Amino acid sequence: MTEFSIFAVFLVGLLGGVHCLGMCGSIVGIFTTQVPKERSRWPFHLAYSSGRILSYTVAGALVGAVGQAGLLMRDAVPVQHLLFALSSFMLVALGLYLAGVWGVVRRMEHLGSGLWKRLQPYTTKLLPVNTVPRALGLGALWGWLPCGLVYSVLLTALASGSTVQGALVMLAFGLGTLPNLLAIGLFWESIKGWVQSPRVRLAAGGLVAAFGVYGLIRVTYTFMVHGWTGACHVAA
Secondary structure, eight states: OHHHHHHHHHHHHHHOHHHHHHHHHHHHHHHHHHSOTTSOSHHHHHHHHHHHHHHHHHHHHHHHHHHHHHGGGTTTSOHHHHHHHHHHHHHHHHHHHHTTSOOGGGGGGGGGHHHHHHHHHHHHTTOSOOSHHHHHHHHHHHTTSOOHHHHHHHHHHHHHTSHHHHHHHHHHHHHHHHHHHHHHHHHHHHHHHHHTOHHHHHHHHHHHHHHHHHHHHHHHHHHHHHHHHHHHHHHO
């Protein structure tokens, strides 16, 4: 499951450019204008994204550890089997969201509002972003912004049933978002028409949803062949 999930979530991050624009575009735009004119923007944007990806990876490790603890129950309940089915369903939901068809992913964002209220005041202390360490710190904090896209991928990290694999899943997702955030900060005027194209969104969403459908078919097949007891082990 891990290799499939890592590739799928990398594509989710890569193809989720429109969502990244809405969630992170404003802060990227703000700190871009604060970069000293005599300095290159690249180190600042790379530092910001590195901090953000680090936070995603830590979150993946945490939920992966929770999933690993849940697998201690696998002899009684097919925990991993059910989690993998849930993560596959969320890939379908993500695909429909990216295609502009179904907005259920947006509704998940209120789940992390309590944590974000505690962290948000610290972001203002890092403004203006006139040094690379400030950009790194801002990115690390911004990685905990309530985001339905991130939360959906965290379910895949949870289903991995491993601290290390959960971290790898979220690392892959973060690396997938890297081109988008760099492009938003450095070349947005040149690419925004392409990213916002309905055809591009539909194609990206369809590809992500196809991964989810494949996962659901795989889970259904293993359940039908091996039953509740064996399906959990085969799906892994």
